[in-house]
Amino acid sequence: MSWTDERVELLKKMWGEGQSASQIAKELGGVTRNAVIGKVHRLGLSNRTAGTPAAAKPEAKEKPAQPAAPKVEAKPKPAPRTEPARPAAVQPAAEASSEEPKPATPARRQIIPAGQPLPPQPSANEISPEALAKVNEVEKKAKKLTLMELTERTCKWPVGDPATEDFWFCGLPVQQGKPYCEAHVGVAFQPMSSRRDRRR
DNA sequence: CCCTGATTCGC
DNA sequence: GCGAATCAGG
Numbered sequence: 236m237s238w239t240d241e242r243v244e245l246l247k248k249m250w251g252e253g254q255s256a257s258q259i260a261k262e263l264g265g266v267t268r269n270a271v272i273g274k275v276h277r278l279g280l281s282n283r284t285a286g287t288p289a290a291a292k293p294e295a296k297e298k299p300a301q302p303a304a305p306k307v308e309a310k311p312k313p314a315p316r317t318e319p320a321r322p323a324a325v326q327p328a329a330e331a332s333s334e335e336p337k338p339a340t341p342a343r344r345q346i347i348p349a350g351q352p353l354p355p356q357p358s359a360n361e362i363s364p365e366a367l368a369k370v371n372e373v374e375k376k377a378k379k380l381t382l383m384e385l386t387e388r389t390c391k392w393p394v395g396d397p398a399t400e401d402f403w404f405c406g407l408p409v410q411q412g413k414p415y416c417e418a419h420v421g422v423a424f425q426p427m428s429s430r431r432d433r434r435r
Numbered sequence: 436c437c438c439t440g441a442t443t444c445g446c
Numbered sequence: 447g448c449g450a451a452t453c454a455g456g
Contacts, residue, residue, distance in 0.1 A: 238447085248449070255439065270449050272440060281441085388437075409437095442453075 236265030238274060250275055366421040373418040378406030390416035392423070 236242070242263055255309045256275070256312045257268040275281060374394055376417035378384075380403060385391055389407035415423050 257438075267449070268439085269451080273442095273447090273449050276441075437456100438451085439456075440454090445450095446448085 236263075243274070243278070244272060246274060247280065250280060316412070320386070362422050369418045370422055371417065373405070373407065376407065377403070379403040380406035390414070390419055392416070392419035 238246075240287065245263060246259055250256075250271075254262075255268075256271040259268050260268040260271045265272070304316055377394065378389065379394075381390055382404065385404055388409045390407045390409050392405040393402065394405060395402035402415060403418055407418075409415060410417045410420050412424075413420050
């Protein structure tokens with residue numbers, strides 16, 4: 236794949252929208268996120284410095300000898316690093332989940348054989364009202380996966396009655412190693428506190 | 436571990 | 447110019 240006008244345009248568009256390099260790469264197809272990042276830099280559009288903390292960019296890298304000739308950095312690309320003035324974080328996470336033509340990757344990740352410790356159904360717990368509210372929010376955006384569709388990184392929080400058709404798993408991206416998404420991690424692992432009430 | 440972007444450097 | 451490898455964070 237080469238960087239045709241269209242592809243570059245899409246790249247610019249998506250990058251501008253705050254999409255991650257990997258997302259862009261997926262969308263484009265035929266390229267890796269590295270390729271996208273590389274292109275982004277070459278195009279000059281780089282820093283999306285909006286909410287990124289001053290990561291301090293000390294250009295002091297001790298390179299162990301550079302046998303190559305001291306080529307002049309002929310890169311008069313003054314990168315219009317103007318203040319994008321974008322206070323709001325652009326992370327709508329609204330990914331268009333469509334079948335992208337991906338001829339490669341035959342060995343997709345294997346499906347989880349279940350048998351994993353499934354979470355307790357949200358009972359009458361004393362969880363942060365916030366957390367619960369968040370869960371209700373999230374459930375509306377849940378991927379509603381079936382048991383078979385769960386993978387190593389899909390939230391395995393069950394919703395609904397297993398004995399009904401109205402049963403599915405959250406399916407949103409899990410948090411780190413946890414089996415649930417952020418919202419569900421919040422209610423899955425209780426601080427274990429309110430205990431005395433239940434006199435057994 | 437997964438993911439992000441940044442940089443380097445052989446091609 | 448390109449992008450895998452590698453680096454540096456989160």
